[in-house]
Amino acid sequence: MSLPTGIRSYSYSQDMAVFRTRTHWVWLAVLLAFLFTGPLYWSNYWLGVVNLIGITVIAATGLNILTGYCGQLSIGHAGFIAVGAYTSAIMTNRFELPFLVGLISAGGIAGLVGMVFGIPSLRVKGFYLAISTIAAQFIIIWVINHWTSLTGGFVGISVPPASIGGISLVSQASQFYLIMIVVIIVVFLTNNLARSRVGRAFVAIRDNDLAAQVMGINLFRYKLLAFFLGCFLAGIAGSLLAHWTGFMNAENFTMTDSILYIGMIIIGGLGTTIGPILGVLFIRLAQQGITFLSPLLEDTFAMPAGFTTGLGPMVFGLAIMLFLILEPRGLAHRWALIRASYRLWPF
Amino acid sequence: MAEFGQFAITGVTVGMVYALIALGFVLIWKSSGVANLTLGQLVLVFSWFTYGMLVQAGFPVWLGMPLVVLFAVGVGWLVERIALRPLIGQPILSLITVTLGVAFFIEGMVSFIWPKSVAALPRLFPDEPVHVGAAVVSQEYLWAAVISVVLFVLLTLFFKRHRMGIVMRAVADDQMAVQACGIPVAQIFSRSWMFACALAAVGGVLMSSIGGITFGLVETGLKAFSVVILGGLDSFLGAIVAGPIIGLAENVGGGYLTPLTWPGVREIIPFVIIVIVMFIRPHGLFGERRIERI
Amino acid sequence: MLELSNVEVSYLGVIRVLHGVSLRVDDGQIVALLGANGAGKSTTLKAISGLLRSEEGEVTGGSIEWRGQKITNRNAEEVGKLGIIQALEGRRVFEHLNTEENLLVGAYQRRDRSAVRDDLEMVYQYFPSLKELRRNTAGYLSGGEQQMLVVGRAIMASPQLLMLDEPSLGLAPMMVEEIYGIIRRFSREHETSVLLVEQNVRVALGIADYGYVMENGRIVLDGSADFLKHNEDVREFYMGLSATGTRKSYREVKHYKRRKRWL
Numbered sequence: 038m039s040l041p042t043g044i045r046s047y048s049y050s051q052d053m054a055v056f057r058t059r060t061h062w063v064w065l066a067v068l069l070a071f072l073f074t075g076p077l078y079w080s081n082y083w084l085g086v087v088n089l090i091g092i093t094v095i096a097a098t099g100l101n102i103l104t105g106y107c108g109q110l111s112i113g114h115a116g117f118i119a120v121g122a123y124t125s126a127i128m129t130n131r132f133e134l135p136f137l138v139g140l141i142s143a144g145g146i147a148g149l150v151g152m153v154f155g156i157p158s159l160r161v162k163g164f165y166l167a168i169s170t171i172a173a174q175f176i177i178i179w180v181i182n183h184w185t186s187l188t189g190g191f192v193g194i195s196v197p198p199a200s201i202g203g204i205s206l207v208s209q210a211s212q213f214y215l216i217m218i219v220v221i222i223v224v225f226l227t228n229n230l231a232r233s234r235v236g237r238a239f240v241a242i243r244d245n246d247l248a249a250q251v252m253g254i255n256l257f258r259y260k261l262l263a264f265f266l267g268c269f270l271a272g273i274a275g276s277l278l279a280h281w282t283g284f285m286n287a288e289n290f291t292m293t294d295s296i297l298y299i300g301m302i303i304i305g306g307l308g309t310t311i312g313p314i315l316g317v318l319f320i321r322l323a324q325q326g327i328t329f330l331s332p333l334l335e336d337t338f339a340m341p342a343g344f345t346t347g348l349g350p351m352v353f354g355l356a357i358m359l360f361l362i363l364e365p366r367g368l369a370h371r372w373a374l375i376r377a378s379y380r381l382w383p384f
Numbered sequence: 385m386a387e388f389g390q391f392a393i394t395g396v397t398v399g400m401v402y403a404l405i406a407l408g409f410v411l412i413w414k415s416s417g418v419a420n421l422t423l424g425q426l427v428l429v430f431s432w433f434t435y436g437m438l439v440q441a442g443f444p445v446w447l448g449m450p451l452v453v454l455f456a457v458g459v460g461w462l463v464e465r466i467a468l469r470p471l472i473g474q475p476i477l478s479l480i481t482v483t484l485g486v487a488f489f490i491e492g493m494v495s496f497i498w499p500k501s502v503a504a505l506p507r508l509f510p511d512e513p514v515h516v517g518a519a520v521v522s523q524e525y526l527w528a529a530v531i532s533v534v535l536f537v538l539l540t541l542f543f544k545r546h547r548m549g550i551v552m553r554a555v556a557d558d559q560m561a562v563q564a565c566g567i568p569v570a571q572i573f574s575r576s577w578m579f580a581c582a583l584a585a586v587g588g589v590l591m592s593s594i595g596g597i598t599f600g601l602v603e604t605g606l607k608a609f610s611v612v613i614l615g616g617l618d619s620f621l622g623a624i625v626a627g628p629i630i631g632l633a634e635n636v637g638g639g640y641l642t643p644l645t646w647p648g649v650r651e652i653i654p655f656v657i658i659v660i661v662m663f664i665r666p667h668g669l670f671g672e673r674r675i676e677r678i
Numbered sequence: 679m680l681e682l683s684n685v686e687v688s689y690l691g692v693i694r695v696l697h698g699v700s701l702r703v704d705d706g707q708i709v710a711l712l713g714a715n716g717a718g719k720s721t722t723l724k725a726i727s728g729l730l731r732s733e734e735g736e737v738t739g740g741s742i743e744w745r746g747q748k749i750t751n752r753n754a755e756e757v758g759k760l761g762i763i764q765a766l767e768g769r770r771v772f773e774h775l776n777t778e779e780n781l782l783v784g785a786y787q788r789r790d791r792s793a794v795r796d797d798l799e800m801v802y803q804y805f806p807s808l809k810e811l812r813r814n815t816a817g818y819l820s821g822g823e824q825q826m827l828v829v830g831r832a833i834m835a836s837p838q839l840l841m842l843d844e845p846s847l848g849l850a851p852m853m854v855e856e857i858y859g860i861i862r863r864f865s866r867e868h869e870t871s872v873l874l875v876e877q878n879v880r881v882a883l884g885i886a887d888y889g890y891v892m893e894n895g896r897i898v899l900d901g902s903a904d905f906l907k908h909n910e911d912v913r914e915f916y917m918g919l920s921a922t923g924t925r926k927s928y929r930e931v932k933h934y935k936r937r938k939r940w941l
Contacts, residue, residue, distance in 0.1 A: 110477055112421075112484070157662035163476045164419035164617070168609050169662045172655040175606070179655075183646035293491070296484050303481055347496025354489025361482045362470045547786055550775065554783045557772035563729060564766050565835055566758015567786050 055228060072217060076210035084209040090321045091216040092277050095223050097301045097313035099270025104299070105307035106231060107263035108243025109158050110167045113174035114271055114298045119290035121147040121272025122279040123181055123188055126196040129280075131187070136199040136280065143276035144269040150177070151268025158260050162246070174292050181287045193286030196279045212281055219277065223270060228310040230266075239263055240308070293350070300357045306367025315368040323352060389519035391639040392632060397525035398594070399611075399631020400532035405587035405604065406611035406623040407539060408580030414556040414618050415576040418468060419476075421483040423584060424605020425490040430456050430585035431505075431592040431601055432498045438506055445508060452589065453582050460581030464574045472570070491602075503597045505589070528590040535586065536624050543620070552576055556618070603651070607634075610654035613661050616671020626669060630654050679704050679745060680726070680762075680839055680871065686739035687718075687725050695721050697895045698740065703839065706869040708862065710882040710903070712916060713892035719875040720767055722892070723841050726873075727764040728754040744839070758787060761838030765831070767875075768847060769824040773817030777808055780816050780827055784834030794834070801830040804860050822853035829857065833864060839871045840864075846878045854878065858885050879916040883907050891916070 046052035056062050076084060100114050111117075121143035128139035154173035158166050181188045188194060199206045199215060206212050230236050238259045241249035250256050279285055297320065305316025331345040360367060405423060412420045433455050437448035467482050509523045543549035555562050555572050563569050584605075591604050611630050615622025630653075638650020661668065680703040687696040696718050703709045711719050724730045725737050731753060742750045749757055763784075772780050781801060785794045802809035805826045811819060816827060825845055832840055842861070846854040862885040865872045876882035883889055889906045891899040899909070906912050 104477070108477065110480060154659070157659075157666065161662060161666040164413075164480060165613070165662065165666055167419065167421065167480055168613055168658060171606065171609070172658040172662075175655045176652060176659070179648070179652045183648060293488070296488055299481055299484060300488070307477075343496045343499030346499070347492040347494070350488045350492030351496065352492070354485045354487070354492060357485030357488065358467050358482055361474075361478050361485065362467075365474070365478060547782055550779045551783050551786050553775055554772040554780075557774055558770050560729065560732060561766055561770040561772065562783065563732065563754045564727060564764045565784050565786065565831065566755055566763060567783070568755040 053232075055225075073214070076213055081209050084213055086321065086325060088209060088213055088216050088281055090317055091213075091220045092274050092281065093298075093301070093317045093321060094220050094314050095277070096271050096274035097298055097305070097317050098223055098227050099267040099274065100298050101267075101302045101305075101307065101309075101313045102227060102230070102239070102270070103263050103267030105302055105309070105312065106236060106243060107239040107260065107267075108162075108246075109155070109260060109263060110163070110299075111170040111267065112167050112292070112295050112299065113154065113170035113172075113177070114267075115290040115292065115294035116170075116174035116177035117147050117151050117268040117271035118275040118278065118294075119177055119181060119287060120150050120268075121275025122285060122290070123194070123275075124272065125276035126194050126279045126285070127187060129197050130194060136201060139280075140199075140273065140276045143279075144272040147272025147275060148265040148269035151264045151271070152261050155261055155264030155268075158264070159257055171292065171295075174295055178287045178290060181290075189286070191286060193284060195284045196282070198283065199277075199280040206280075216277055216281070219273065223273070224310060224314070227270075231308075231310065235259070235262065243308075297353060300353055302367075304356060304360045304367055306369025306372075309367075309369040311372055312367055312369040315372060319356075319368065320353065323356075324349065327352065387639070388636065389517055390521075391636040393516055393519050393521050394525060395632035395635030396628040397521070397529040397631070398635065399628035400529040400624075401587050401590045401594075401627075402604070402607050402611050402630055403624045403627020404532040404535060404590070405584055405608040406615070406627060407536065407620060408583035408587075409608060409612050410615075410618060410620055410623050411539075411552075411576050411580045411583070413612075415552045416468075416555070416573045417476075418479045418573075419483065420580065421480060422463070422487040422490065422605075423608050424602035425487040425494075426456075426459070426581060426584040427588040427591065427605045428597075428599070428601045429459070429490050429494050430581075431588040431597045432494055432503075434585075434589050434592070435498070435503050435505060435597055439503070449589070452585050456581040456585035457578040460578035461574055463581075464577035468573065468577070469570060472573075501599060505593050505597065508589070508593045522594075524590075524594045528594065531586065531590065532627075535583070536620070540620060548572075548575065607654045610658045612668070613658050614668055616668030619668070619670035622668055622670035630657065633657060680873070681743045682722070682726070682740065683743075684740035685722070685725055685737060685742060685750075687721055687730065687735055688738045689733065689735045691736070694738075695735075695895050696725065699892070699895070699897055700740075701890050701897060701900070703871050703873050705871055706865070707888060708865050708872040708874060708886045710874045710876055710879075710886035710889040711892060712876060712879050712882060712889055712906075712912075714877070717892040718895040719892055720843055721895075723764055723843055723873065723875055726757070727762060727841060728752050728757040729764065758835065761836070762841065763832045763835045763837035763839070764841040765828045765843060765845070767843035769821060769828055771816040771819070771824045771827050771831075774815065776813050776815055777819070777827060778812040781808075781831055781834050784831035785836075788836065793836075797834055797836060801833055804833070804864060805830055822849050822857070825849060825853070825857060826860075829861065837870060839873060841873045841875075843875045844877065845874075846876060846881060854881055858882075861885065879912065 044058060051057070056065055075087065079087065096114065096118055100111060103109050103111050124146045125139035125143040128134045128142055129136060154170060157169045161169070182191055184190070199212070206215055238249070238254045241252065241254055242256065242259055246256060301316035301320050302313050303316070304319050305314065306312030327349050331348050335344050364370065405427060409420055409423055412418055430452060434448065434452045437443050437451050438445065443451065463486055467486050468479070471478055471482055509527045513520045513522045514526060543553060551562065551567060552572055555569055559569055588601065591601060607630060611623055611626045614630060615626030634650050634653045637653050641649045683700045684698045685696055685700070686694065686698055688694045699718070699722055701709070701711070711722060713719050721735070724733070724735070726742055730736060737751050741748055744760055744762060749760065772783065775783070781798060785797065788794055807823060808826055808830060811823060816824065819827065829842065829845060832842070845857055845861070849857070858881050861872060864870065874882055874886060883903045883906055886903045889900065889903055890897050891906070891912065899912070901909070
């Protein structure tokens with residue numbers, strides 16, 4: 038963590054603190070105040086967008102643990118999100134269990150499924166692992182589509198709104214508070230995880246797994262742990278998504294989405310806390326821009342009929358390529374540069 | 385028994401087409417160590433381009449098909465030049481994800497240019513079915529198999545005899561030593577992408593002449609992954625052996641398992657095979673174990 | 679004629695490994711570049727052949743000229759086209775190709791097929807044992823055969839300047855003598871210049887016309903092969919011989935701290 042010059046720490050706890058200066062705290066307070074008063078002046082539509090962004094941040098943070106920190110590429114993240122979403126939906130709809138049980142078990146079961154598909158990572162890596170996660174994506178979605186008695190199959194399943202302690206969270210605003218609280222907890226915990234012993238083990242495995250093993254890191258344990266944590270967060274995000282939309286089928290979780298998640302963490306910056314947030318903002322806001330702009334463009338310039346559907350993937354594909362080639366460290370790196378220049382201003 | 389024969393013949397012939405597409409993957413993997421995850425989207429875009437040439441532009445087959453292959457070669461050159469070359473020497477994660485970006489872009493381009501979701505190619509092969517024993521096979525399948533085998537033989541000869549093929553294999557062994565001989569390695573990469581795309585184009589045309597052009601063609605590309613995983617990433621022989629195995633498993637397994645399980649079980653079989661191979665023999669049937677040193 | 683003047687090389691823009699190297703290889707001459715591990719010999723060769731780039735290195739100063747043409751920081755293909763061919767250190771054959779295919783890779787850039795076929799026969803004449811192994815997988819050849827193959831592959835490119843990086847590494851003395859004999863014969867018969875990097879000073883000076891000694895990225899001594907062979911310091915520090923020509927004994931500990939004169 039970069040610090041303003043001339044700040045000294047006099048104890049270890051001071052040295053380890055995430056927010057160290059008064060300025061940090063002031064910014065944090067301003068940000069949180071802005072965020073939590075949001076429902077007062079955001080329209081319902083934009084609140085919905087923010088909710089989706091929040092949910093996506095949770096999922097992308099999970100993928101970032103797995104891919105960004107631990108270096109295990111997963112092209113099946115949407116599948117794991119689907120596991121969480123359906124677990125929660127089935128728990129609350131079919132078994133009428135409380136929402137919180139659904140939320141936690143969604144994370145747990147998605148994590149376990151992730152671990153099963155993560156087992157090959159002990160013997161293979163790189164492309165092999167990517168393929169096995171693609172297989173996971175297809176197998177999961179196929180099971181969801183065909184296990185009709187449980188999941189509703191192609192038709193889909195309706196999900197009751199989330200409720201905590203008898204209060205049913207139906208409106209966008211009430212959902213907003215639920216989602217934001219989970220986002221803040223998740224971001225805070227992953228930020229600390231990354232600086233812990235476990236986080237360092239992940240980074241060691243990413244940079245060179247053989248060397249990490251020689252140093253005494255138990256690859257089996259840590260790789261599976263990374264899969265569990267990454268997919269746990271995917272499950273949590275899935276559960277929130279399910280209760281937020283109220284109805285879903287497997288079309289919400291395609292391989293295209295999985296690729297989009299990878300795009301998000303690459304654009305944001307792999308292996309940083311802020312990266313997934315920035316990446317999600319970039320992609321989700323770009324999506325909004327495209328849904329807003331493309332009908333306009335289509336009308337004014339008489340574009341062909343496929344323009345609207347085709348524009349999104351083209352823009353995102355291009356963004357992924359350009360970021361990999363020109364800014365492999367992502368928006369997080371830009372952000373760090375901006376902060377540094379702010380700190381050093383006027384020099 | 386007749387039923388089995390039917391499943392088996394369909395399986396083997398379709399498997400040969402998978403193998404053909406998989407050969408393109410192995411080619412790129414062998415010569416540059418890049419995993420090409422764009423395969424499915426390439427198959428899709430080349431099929432649509434064939435549609436554009438033969439149906440929309442109304443070219444005859446003898447003119448349209450060479451144009452398709454030419455287009456494919458051009459796309460291969462472009463992809464290597466724009467997306468892959470700036471990343472030479474980057475970690476494998478970047479190399480894989482950049483092909484995902486390309487895949488995304490191509491997908492968008494396809495729905496941009498051909499907003500229809502389904503189309504059929506004109507008949508490329510005669511209509512009459514052929515009787516093999518008790519089984520009946522439509523001629524498309526047989527032609528597909530024959531073309532795949534011929535291309536496989538040509539490719540094998542190319543890699544054994546032609547100096548460019550030999551150099552491609554040499555690049556796979558030791559890039560730097562090839563460079564030291566004064567050979568432009570980047571040019572070799574570019575060539576292997578062109579070849580692979582041409583193969584994807586032929587495979588795409590064969591697949592779509594059998595099943596029509598749908599978005600499902602992307603999954604054909606993915607099935608080619610299960611072929612390379614089973615056969616071993618760096619083995620042409622592996623691809624050509626594993627292709628029919630996957631096709632067989634898909635059709636015979638699908639044929640007999642559907643009554644026992646859910647319908648549509650055949651779609652998932654290649655992916656289940658991937659997972660099984662990963663657990664038992666990750667380097668595939670004919671792949672080399674990689675020796676890694678710290 | 680190859681001429682390096684004051685060449686400086688840095689890796690990653692910060693680690694400077696060559697600090698102004700100047701040397702000259704006249705046409706048809708065999709020049710040996712001698713020195714211990716890490717002296718910068720291989721880096722010098724890579725600076726000439728343009729292979730530095732793939733290792734994030736760069737020539738940051740000085741110039742490299744080949745027959746009056748500047749080739750500083752050219753890439754490997756362009757340098758290769760001029761007939762400057764490097765054989766890498768460590769017997770890097772293409773393991774999965776057979777012997778003949780390995781040789782043909784060397785000739786990839788040449789268009790004249792009949793000349794390539796003639797050269798193939800020529801290489802087989804120089805290295806008769808390779809002819810018997812022409813269909814064998816190169817990865818399974820013995821070390822000496824692999825080294826012959828690497829030299830043969832470089833010859834197949836019909837070089838004007840052949841740069842060999844430690845052809846004696848890890849080989850039995852007899853094998854070393856044989857390979858060196860062939861290198862000399864080839865150089866004499868085709869008037870090819872050879873720039874030879876070697877730690878085995880005795881054999882290198884056995885065939886070289888001229889030699890340079892490198893230490894820590896600098897040339898510290900140069901002279902004709904005869905001069906170097908009789909130089910006291912070269913004899914002591916690189917050939918393990920004491921002033922009287924007998925093998926050095928470690929019992930005479932006082933010699934241990936003798937300073938090299940060029941320092």
